[in-house]
Amino acid sequence: MAVHDVTASATGAEHPAPVAPALHPPRRRRRTWRTLEPLLWLGPATLLILTMVVWPIIEMIRTSLTKVSSTGLSEGFAGLRNYTDLFAEGDLPGVLLRTVVWVIGVVTVTILVSLGLSQLLNASFPGRRLVRWAMIVPWASSVLMTALIWRWMLNNFYGVVNRLLMDIGVLDAPVNWLAHPGQALAAMMGVAVFVSLPFTSFVLLAGVQSIPGEVYEAARVDGAGPVRAYLSITLPLLRPSLVVAAIINVINVFNSFPIIWAMTRGGPGFSTDTTTTYLYKLAFDNQSVGESAAMAVVNFGLVLAVVLVYLRVVRRQEDTA
Amino acid sequence: MKLRTVLLTAAGWLVALAFLAPYAEMLLTALKPTPELMESPPSYLPSHWQWSNFTQIWSLTDPRVGDALLFSLYVAGASTLLALAVGLPAAYYTARHRFRGRGAFLILVLVTQMFAPTALLVGIYREMVSFDLTDTAEGLILVNAAFNLPFCVWILNAYFASIPKELEEAAWLDGTGRFGALTRVILPLAMPGVVTALVYTFIGAWNEYVVALTITSSGNRMTLTRAIPGFVTSYHEQWQYLFATSIVAIVPVVVLFVFVERYLVAGLTAGGVRG
Numbered sequence: 001m002a003v004h005d006v007t008a009s010a011t012g013a014e015h016p017a018p019v020a021p022a023l024h025p026p027r028r029r030r031r032t033w034r035t036l037e038p039l040l041w042l043g044p045a046t047l048l049i050l051t052m053v054v055w056p057i058i059e060m061i062r063t064s065l066t067k068v069s070s071t072g073l074s075e076g077f078a079g080l081r082n083y084t085d086l087f088a089e090g091d092l093p094g095v096l097l098r099t100v101v102w103v104i105g106v107v108t109v110t111i112l113v114s115l116g117l118s119q120l121l122n123a124s125f126p127g128r129r130l131v132r133w134a135m136i137v138p139w140a141s142s143v144l145m146t147a148l149i150w151r152w153m154l155n156n157f158y159g160v161v162n163r164l165l166m167d168i169g170v171l172d173a174p175v176n177w178l179a180h181p182g183q184a185l186a187a188m189m190g191v192a193v194f195v196s197l198p199f200t201s202f203v204l205l206a207g208v209q210s211i212p213g214e215v216y217e218a219a220r221v222d223g224a225g226p227v228r229a230y231l232s233i234t235l236p237l238l239r240p241s242l243v244v245a246a247i248i249n250v251i252n253v254f255n256s257f258p259i260i261w262a263m264t265r266g267g268p269g270f271s272t273d274t275t276t277t278y279l280y281k282l283a284f285d286n287q288s289v290g291e292s293a294a295m296a297v298v299n300f301g302l303v304l305a306v307v308l309v310y311l312r313v314v315r316r317q318e319d320t321a
Numbered sequence: 322m323k324l325r326t327v328l329l330t331a332a333g334w335l336v337a338l339a340f341l342a343p344y345a346e347m348l349l350t351a352l353k354p355t356p357e358l359m360e361s362p363p364s365y366l367p368s369h370w371q372w373s374n375f376t377q378i379w380s381l382t383d384p385r386v387g388d389a390l391l392f393s394l395y396v397a398g399a400s401t402l403l404a405l406a407v408g409l410p411a412a413y414y415t416a417r418h419r420f421r422g423r424g425a426f427l428i429l430v431l432v433t434q435m436f437a438p439t440a441l442l443v444g445i446y447r448e449m450v451s452f453d454l455t456d457t458a459e460g461l462i463l464v465n466a467a468f469n470l471p472f473c474v475w476i477l478n479a480y481f482a483s484i485p486k487e488l489e490e491a492a493w494l495d496g497t498g499r500f501g502a503l504t505r506v507i508l509p510l511a512m513p514g515v516v517t518a519l520v521y522t523f524i525g526a527w528n529e530y531v532v533a534l535t536i537t538s539s540g541n542r543m544t545l546t547r548a549i550p551g552f553v554t555s556y557h558e559q560w561q562y563l564f565a566t567s568i569v570a571i572v573p574v575v576v577l578f579v580f581v582e583r584y585l586v587a588g589l590t591a592g593g594v595r596g
Contacts, residue, residue, distance in 0.1 A: 035421075041414035042426050044407035045470060052467030053433045056444030063447055072450065120336065125329040127337075133579055134337035137344055137571075140578035142528035144546050145567040149347045152560055157361040160346055166362065174362070198340070206586045255439035258530045262550070276439055283443055284535070296443045300436075307435055
């Protein structure tokens, strides 16, 4: 539209004869160009997303309704058989419960600690840049490698965590942290919090920094102390950042496969599995690809539900605010 | 006031220590002589610093660190180029034009951002089997590029939108043409966004584990993350080599990440806020 007009008049003035016909195409050609042009710019990106993201979603749903042999061959429509098989698994309730505990626990602790860390990073003190750089390390590092070093540090014979806790008198004897399901889950949730903190703190820091200083000055003039100012100014104004941090964390934490895989493989048995490691084991250890696809669809639905509910809550809050 | 600064500094340095401690332990373990790894309780520091662990990893055959490093470089590099090649035009066009289908495209991008490959693993695996892409670099490149594309689009979109349209129009008047204006005026101004998208995608692909674990299996088609657990199996436990290799994998990307840190949050939250 405006864009084409500018181009036409600008170049048209310099090269009137040869260029003009192409720049003033008949109305019909111009209209087809207008519908086709976005395709040219967005087509490749759309194609990539459709083939690598949307297709797997469809393929996953299709597989969940298919009878798949242990060698991976499709043997026809299975109806809801894979789903009934899945829900008949004795391990499933535990896996689902742990997933809920895992997601809610890790995200809640991450956000609470990050609220504190973002305040710290916002204050000025010598070495603040170094602290920020230190927090980049877990963010940029592979989660797998971070999980492996934690597994090594928590080892009951060779791990430095036990040594340290014994040296400072907290423990009398080494603890085999990853051997008992409850302890192992708690330890792995700790690692999940550890790797989630940097990103979350930086997002909240960006939020804190976007609050204008005058708001606090006004509050101080009105006699509000720091606690009151935090509760009635900082937290409400941080809500958009909190929403982003919470949603992205829920998604990441739901899918945090490498931590559990590197530290316990969901074991012993299925006692520390969440839905993600469980569906992996169903597909690649048990060769039950159809059932695994059913688990993946349930997992997918859970993530989708969480995201939708959260967005609704936020929108309602914004309406009433 | 003085006390407040002292307390903040102490807290800040403790936090830094807490975040660095595991990686310091990673380095210390990588520098321990082999027999010392099996001491219980463990020593804090190596009795002597076995720097040769870092040279020995290159001559081991199981896994081959050099091959894995090259393969990771290839996969991460190609994923980044692909994501930018398709993301740049899309981000530019959506930032500059209002057209039918724009909303649908941005929702598609947002939905992609909401899902990690882990959630779609079974679907991805089945697709790779049907296209004969299992155990190939191409399969990994396509998946990595697709799942990192949303970030590229959001951050580049934000940069393109922040560049005044008048600048571009002035360039057209100077006779650069649309393409010339894009490459000679707009792209240089959007460079911080391009670099951030590049680094972010590269690191994402470099660190990717689950898809590599699922669709590749041959020794010469292993990324570093895929190969590293091979140092600790039921047959042998070579934690010193595992962590020496981890350090090799982590240090360069942390340095890269520090450079783009301040742009990252903007890019990540741009998509979320708009959703």
